[in-house]
Amino acid sequence: MKTEGGETGSATMTTDAGKTVLxxxxxxxxxxxxxxxxxxxxxxxxxxxNDSGNMTVSIESKKPFDEVVKLYQDYVKSVGYAQALELKEDGYYMYSGTRGNETFTFTFSLDQEDNKTVAGALVYEHKE
Structure with a gap:
């Protein structure tokens, strides 16, 4: 396994055969x-x-928490994801759903210190 990184703050891990694993x-x-x-x-x-079809994006936003959550709730409903999991708490929301051979999960939390910043992750997986 080989790890490469650059001054841009990114890293790539490949197998000896040249397959990207992360x-x-x-x-x-x-x-x-x-x-x-x-x-x-x-x-x-x-x-x-990674090459297996999994992509994760960590994001931050100053948009209101409820607005960010609603944007992604509306998206999954509009494109036909079937809900597999939903967790709701004050300032926290997690959803996971499937559509065919795809899985989409999103998780958001409201920063408890500034009560304005929304941090979250979007995870998309497409299995062949």
Whole structure:
């Protein structure tokens, strides 16, 4: 296994055969579905993807917590994801759903110190 990194803050891990097993960047990963909302004002703080079809994006936003959650709730309903899991607490929301051979999970939490910043993760997986 070989790890490469650069001055940009990203890292790539590949097997000796050259297969990428993990790559991280502070931007939307290549191949992340365009239909998944990427609203203005949302900052990508980290991302990771691998050759098996799993992509994770960590994001931050100053938009109201309820607005961010509703955006992704509306998205999964509009494109036909079947809910597999939903957790709700004050300032925390998690959803996971499936659609065919795809899984989409999103988790958001409201920063308890400033009560304004929403941090979260979007996880998309497409199994062949």
């Amino acid at each position: 790559s991280s960047e502070s931007e939307w990963p290549k191949g992340f579905p365009n239909e998944i909302p990427k609203p203005e004002g949302v900052k990508v703080t980290a991302s990771a993807h």
